[in-house]
Amino acid sequence: MKVAIVGSTGYGGVELIRFLIHHPGVEITSVISASSAGESIAAGYPHLNQILMDTLDGVDPAEMKAKADVVFTATPSGVSTKLVPQLLAVGLKVIDLSGDFRLKSGEQYEHWYKHEPAPAELLQSAVYGLSEWYGKDVVGVPFISNPGCYPTAALLGLGPALQAGWIDGDSIIIDGKSGVSGAGRGVNLTSHYAEINENLKPYKVNRHQHIPEIEQVLQDVHGKPVTVTFTTHLTPMTRGIMCTMYAKLNGSYADHDFVQLYSEHYAGRRFVRVRPEGTWPATKEVYGSNYCDIGFSVDKRTQRVTIISVIDNVVKGAAGQAIQNLNLMMGWDETTGLSYVPVYP
Numbered sequence: 001m002k003v004a005i006v007g008s009t010g011y012g013g014v015e016l017i018r019f020l021i022h023h024p025g026v027e028i029t030s031v032i033s034a035s036s037a038g039e040s041i042a043a044g045y046p047h048l049n050q051i052l053m054d055t056l057d058g059v060d061p062a063e064m065k066a067k068a069d070v071v072f073t074a075t076p077s078g079v080s081t082k083l084v085p086q087l088l089a090v091g092l093k094v095i096d097l098s099g100d101f102r103l104k105s106g107e108q109y110e111h112w113y114k115h116e117p118a119p120a121e122l123l124q125s126a127v128y129g130l131s132e133w134y135g136k137d138v139v140g141v142p143f144i145s146n147p148g149c150y151p152t153a154a155l156l157g158l159g160p161a162l163q164a165g166w167i168d169g170d171s172i173i174i175d176g177k178s179g180v181s182g183a184g185r186g187v188n189l190t191s192h193y194a195e196i197n198e199n200l201k202p203y204k205v206n207r208h209q210h211i212p213e214i215e216q217v218l219q220d221v222h223g224k225p226v227t228v229t230f231t232t233h234l235t236p237m238t239r240g241i242m243c244t245m246y247a248k249l250n251g252s253y254a255d256h257d258f259v260q261l262y263s264e265h266y267a268g269r270r271f272v273r274v275r276p277e278g279t280w281p282a283t284k285e286v287y288g289s290n291y292c293d294i295g296f297s298v299d300k301r302t303q304r305v306t307i308i309s310v311i312d313n314v315v316k317g318a319a320g321q322a323i324q325n326l327n328l329m330m331g332w333d334e335t336t337g338l339s340y341v342p343v344y345p
C-alpha cells in the first residue's frame, strides 16, 4: 500500500512517519509540505537523518494520485476542509487527522471551529474512526475522519459505563490535561518554555472545540442528548493526555464491577488496557505508544464514579489511531505496525 502524508512537517505527520516506516504493509511514497517543498524532510527533523531521505513534495492532488493509494492529511482545521474534497475527487483514500470532518452538523462546526464547514454530503460520508467503537464502520470505506485527542481519551473512558446505563448522562464532568505537543509545532506564546514550565494552565474553559465531538458520540452511545462540562489544562510535559471524569452512579456498583464491565467490553481490543482495582494510570505508562489505559474509583459517599483515562496525544490521539484505522480500513490486523512498548522511564 503506497502512502502519502500531507502536513508531514508537523508533529502528527512526523509521528506517522515514525510508525509507518516499520509498517509491513506500507511504503511511504510521498511526504508533502505546503511551505517547504523541495527541501529534505531531515533538514527540519534531523532525527530522521539517514532514515528517511525523502525530499518534500508540494501539495498537488494529481501528483499524489500518481504516487499513492492512501493519503493521511495531518493538516490544520480549515485546510483539510478545502484539500480533502480534491483528494477524494481524484480517487484517493483519505484519513484526515483534523477536526474538519468529525462533526456531522456544519452549523456546529462553524460555531466551535470558527471556520466555514465542508459540504454537508462530505460531513455525512466521513466515517468517524474511534477504532474501538466504530472499527466495523471503517472497513473498506474511502474516507475516515480521525478523532480528536481529548475525545479519544474521554470517549474510551466513558462509553462502556454510559452504554450500560451505570452513569447518569446529565452528570458528566471531564477534567482534561494535555502536553504541549497537542498544540502542534507552530511557535507562539502558549508553547513558549517560560510560559509552560512550572505551570499548570486552564484554557478554552467551556469553549473547547472538542465539546461537541464528545457530546455527538455520547449521544450516539446513550440514545439521547448528553451535555458535558469539559475543562482543558496545559501541562508542562511534551506528550500525554489525562482525562479525569466524574459521573453520578445510577445504581450500586463497586470498583471491581467497573473493571469487569470494561474488561469484557474491550476484550480482544489490544490497545485498551483496563487497570486492576485500586490502581490508576499515568501518562508516562503509555508514552510513545498506541495504548489507552483506564482506571476507576467508585465513591460510595457521593455515589459518583471517577474514571481516569490516559493516552499519548500524538499516538492514540492522532497518528497511531490513524494507522489503526488504516489497518481496519484495509482488513488488516488492527495492531499491524503499532505494537510498540511505551517508552519508560
Ligand SMILES: NC(=O)C1=CN([C@@H]2O[C@H](COP(=O)(O)OP(=O)(O)OC[C@H]3O[C@@H](n4cnc5c(N)ncnc54)[C@H](OP(=O)(O)O)[C@@H]3O)[C@@H](O)[C@H]2O)C=CC1
Pocket (backbone or CB within 6 Å): 006, 007, 008, 009, 010, 011, 012, 013, 032, 033, 034, 035, 036, 059, 074, 075, 076, 077, 079, 097, 098, 099, 147, 148, 149, 181, 182, 183, 184, 185, 186, 313, 314, 317, 318
Ligand atoms: N498534535 C496533536 O496531538 C494532535 C493534532 N491533531 C490534529 O492533527 C492536525 C495536525 O496537527 P499537528 O501535526 O499537531 O500540527 P502542526 O502544526 O505541527 O503541523 C501541521 C502541518 O500542516 C501543514 N500545513 C499548514 N498549512 C497547510 C496547507 N495549506 N496545505 C498543506 N499543509 C499545510 C504544515 O506544514 P507545511 O507548512 O510544511 O505544509 C504543518 O507542518 C491538526 O488538524 C490537529 O488539530 C489531532 C489530534 C492530536
Ligand SMILES: CC(=O)N[C@@H](CCC(=O)OP(=O)(O)O)C(=O)O
Pocket (backbone or CB within 6 Å): 077, 097, 098, 099, 100, 147, 148, 149, 178, 179, 180, 181, 182, 183, 209, 210, 232, 234
Ligand atoms: C494542547 C493543545 O492546545 N491541544 C489542542 C488540541 C488541538 C487538536 O488536536 O485539534 P483538533 O482535534 O480540533 O484538530 C487544543 O486543545 O486545542
